[in-house]
Amino acid sequence: MAEKDINLFKDFPPVSTDQWFEKIKTDLKGKDYERALVWRTNEGFNVQPFYRQENLEDKGYLNALPGNFPYVRGNKKQNNDWFIRQDIQVTDLTAANAKALTILNKGVTSLGFVITGNKAISGSDLDVLLKDICLEAAEINFVVSGNVAQLAEAFIGHTRKRGYDLKTVNASINYDPLSELVLKGKMAASDAETFTSVKNAVETSAEMTSLQVISIDGKNFNNAGSSIVQELAFSLAMGAEYLSQLTELGVNAGIAAPKIRFNLGIGGNYFMELAKLRAGRLLWSQIVSAYKPECHCDETCDCEEECKDGICRCAGKMKVHSETSIWNKTVYDAYVNMLRTQTEAMSAALGGTDSMTVLPFNSFFEETGEFSERIARNQQILLKEESHLDKIVDPGAGSYYIESLTDSIAEEAWKLFLEVQEKGGFLAAFRAGFVQAKVNEMADKRRKAVAIRKESLLGVNQFPNFSEQAKIEFGKNFFEPVSQKVDGAEAEPICLFRGAEEFEKMRYATDTFAKANRRPKAFMLTIGNLTMRKARAQFSSNFFAVAGYEVVDNNGFASIDAGVKAAKKANADIIVLCSSDDEYTEFGPQAYELIKDDAILVIAGAPACADELKAKGIENFVHVKTNLLEALKDYNKKLGIN
Template sequence: MATDKERLLSEFPAISTQEWKDKIVADLKGADFDRKLVWRTNEGFNVNPFYRREDIEGLSTPKVMPGEYPYVRSTRMDNEWLVRQDITVHDAGEANTKALDILNKGVTSLGFKLQRDQVNKETLSVLLKGIMPEAIELNFSCCISVASQLAGELAAYFASTGADVKQCKGSINFDPFKKQLVKGISNPQWADAAARILEAIRPLPGYRVLTVNALSLNNAGAYIYQELGYALAIGAELIDKLTERGFSIEELTSRIKFVFGVGSNYFMELAKFRAARWLWAEIIGAYGDQYKGEAAKIHMQAVTSTWNKTIYDAHVNLLRTQTEAMSASLGGVDSITVQPFDVTYQESDSFSERIARNQQLLLKEECHFDKVIDPAAGSYYVEHLTNSIADQAWKLFLSVEEEGGFAVAAEAGEVQKAVNASNAKRHAAVAARKEIFLGTNQFPNFTETAAQKLPAAAPAAHSCGCGTATIEALNFDRGASEFEALRLATERSGKDVKVFMLTIGNLAMRLARSQFSSNFFACAGYKVQDNLGFATVQEGVDAALAAGASIVVLCSSDDEYAEFAPEAYKYLAGRAEFVVAGAPACMDDLKAVGIEHFINVKSNVLETLRQFNHKLGIN
């Protein structure tokens, strides 16, 4: 038996970063390393294909321990997050029954969405019957015009029941900038309303009532650095304006709750939550060393985003929300709301809500994510992302501060304009399939229909006398909305649009191009008929017309298109739309004979399909 201890792999020489890169470049066989493997993020920085220890040299974040200022790793010495589910209150008694039921099914944080006329002691007494406010986090949403009233009613109700108010924890979703961002309504008196709710909630020290609602930015398509940068600016605005009204920093930080969205960019989202803890601690710590303790600890709720959720192939939403819940839980948030997979087209039912709850319970009970604090710490890649996101978000935060603060920017519509521009860029990326939505703009199921899932009429707009829109509001069009509108138009037209793959010639090329083209046209809900191949162009066209094809797609190799395409186009003689799959060198020659339509990887899928819908009389 050996008595000497040897270090694993000690006999192997160290490999430098340049040697690794040289090997990769050799394997690329002449392709450009940066163009092929370096990813330029929407946040404005590059992500490399590999990282090494030298990439985190000089960074402070890998040296911070959990529970240590500036809390990049964690604000606490555990990773126990709360499983939250929200209930829209139509009837207080029914909502109470539902709440008691889901409390026995793993929920540890309840959210109630109240109407204006439900903000009273009578409704609360029915709604909270049998629920111990000391044992469960209770959260409430209502119109901001009655939020202060709700705070007073809630405090009075707990006092009347003999509850230990010091042990009661929860929140009231008072978003001081909702009017400007969501409704486009000027609200220069926001600080006065915030001061009123702070006064009203004083009997309940464990309740957070100042919501930094970054979720709205996320759902409007904001980039990650925008969501974080603007969230920090909102938080700083609350501190600045409310300390001027006599509130202490300790009181304000104990009342502020950050609500972030979380998308499907797994590692970036995880790093966002680490960066949020760090930057908020730095902002509060700047007021003095005495605030580098409890006051500097951010309180975060994560809610799965709606921007990337779809109506078609909606069960794919389960995959999206699962990775999002993983990012949030490993990122160390305080509570998570997983939106049910059917949130895009209906008020969720008991099945979808059960699945949403179980997605979090799976992470706790089977994956044990709650048993480890910040497992990503020390990862060269995640540490790089954390610092890069923090850098970009901090630059945005400083620029907002230099322009007068978040309230000034929101009142001027500058925040909304910037986020809406990002939304437009992301929609353009979805249209060109640079941002992928499985089941919508990539690999759709053309046999699926969705019109029957949608409500017959849009819900009535909220109206409570909040004012008239005078500034730009956030655009909440989801990333898939344009593709869904295109496909719904096809579906509702009642037309049976068939796309026929005329496959001929080179076997490998015709198969590859028929698969690409089938996927392309299925995004509009057209029925696709693929084929094994035809011996002649005439045979293929005859088969297409016999099948009742509205569109015939020629799938072959570039070299063969010079012969096959003019022949097929001439024989088809306008009896169906004709498309060439690819971008052959002879494209100009083919256009000269009258061929108009070519599809390839550089095509704008959405605009191309809109043109075909128009040609086919589908509007």
């Protein structure tokens, strides 16, 4: 008979947090705990090296079940399924329909029809665009800039004409005049006209409860270099602005809130992005409750006992569409983008997103094709069919680390949200420049972090592909931040940019220069101490390869004279002396005298004798504290590369 109630841990006495700290401090051997192990995040809080049960004691939401207020654990009770979305650029209705049917057969469950211009979509247009598409089997989304109320009415009419129950069809229309202000500095119409239009869209679509007509594009903050806290706080503030404007126009929050969808970017900070979605649901449910939404649900209401005080809790369910970020994607070593989007997709899935777009790895620099689109689709399909991430509700629940991150993000985002509210709400805060100032401050911080390699972009500022050359000709302004500012802008808009742009601009200049001349060559003059010369040669090879230079590494030279002769024979433009600090005192001046103006001499490292070497005319040093971007720009300038 099997034994019961066996205590498997009886031989392992409990260990207190203080005991853990004492052990850690002993292992650190005098190093400062805060400096060595505590992570200082861009989000305004520190991440500790370990968390324990006691870190969860003050988290009031931990007893909430999945599908219940405040929805930290997700909107669903039974599973973690999400819609797999792919967007289609609509220039021809018949062609768009054909592509939609094709990708639906390849695993897509959500279609995004991107309709440029101000073309009004009529019921007859929808008959062509949505022909043979089962509206109950796929989520339908429209990205338009035209009359939203008219489109909502046409879509409801089309749905009803085809015999579908309006309650069983999931759809959205991406209408977000506040994001127009954010990107262009001005809305297309006056405040009164704009929010009257929003009201008309909400009221027109009221009977179709699963049709959202307001989409808050928080992803724009993400792609402008904001922190996770800023993206979340400003997105929530935009949502609160819509609710305030609509309730003032007489629309109850119980009708307005379910019409809002949040489009959030998902970056490479794996656990933070996961926790962001959980924190977002927590805060949005509290914000909506403050507007005292009336229950407009039917017999399928999920509020259960929570509606007793007259507030419809399920109106505060945050509907989130996640899209992989552009900010951390790269032109060089572009296939690495697949790895980035895979971890981002995992963050969104584990965080409980409602739908997701994985952008193809090349979507931002060339027209996507069947290969890149197929890979992007399959990344989500694999997460469902092989990893089964759609089967378990809120897999991160109970994790000391994830719960602590959720709480910290929620706390910091709430503080920033309240700052926006104190300035009169999102509209007033943006027009006063508060929002832009915060985003720009963080963007500048992240630019610097990329420049000094504190924030890594594999293949660009770390471990570049030495042999890669640009295969595409890019326009003059491709590597510049994107400004969509319009004439007559009433506020300075935010600029979208990628963290890799400045490095890529520099490397592309090298590639262009090499076509007309020859590729600059960096030669490693390795000598002396075996360990130090190999380590410094490896570091320096990566350093100069970032700029697209041809790198020549060497096993070692018997003398400086032999090394310099080999460098000159190789037509080196830059000669990097790689040795130990002690040996630089002798080797540095020797190399300088032999090289003179034939090439640029660089010392690998920051030796104690640096001042002595500088006094003898040696000016160039590269080491881990060097600002990589500025240094390489300077070398490009010296080599005549613009």
